[in-house]
Amino acid sequence: MTELFSPEWMQAYAQQWNTEPELTEALGKIHFSSVIGYGFEDESEPRGVISIVNGQVTYAGTYNSQKLNWDLRADSHHWQQWLTNGLNMMGVSMAYMTRKLQFRVGDYLAMIKDPRMAGPFIKSFTVMSRV
Incomplete structure (x- = not known):
């Protein structure tokens, strides 16, 4: 298995x-463009990042001080749990x-209240489990 949030994992994601x-x-449809970092709660920076332009990932790889719109963190146990069991x-x-x-980084409450973003956010965890 490829290491979680490694450049290879991010590209597969x-x-x-x-x-x-x-x-x-x-x-x-909502012209969503964003830079999203993923990593572990005990680290100062995310490990991996994706850049999204109008819903499509245009870059995936290592975090290199890109300006983030979202920075998602958890411990490795919970990431693995969500990858295995999904998240609703x-x-x-x-x-x-x-x-x-x-x-x-990012406004969870604003995102989760907007069904145009909340549904895809949940779906992103399902997609992660395919990597």
């Missing part, structure tokens, strides 16, 4: 993302409230 219409089409809306809310899933 991007390939899966770009083949998932519930992400690409849904986010394309209630699970995301509980993970956020208990700080198992941290948003170092």
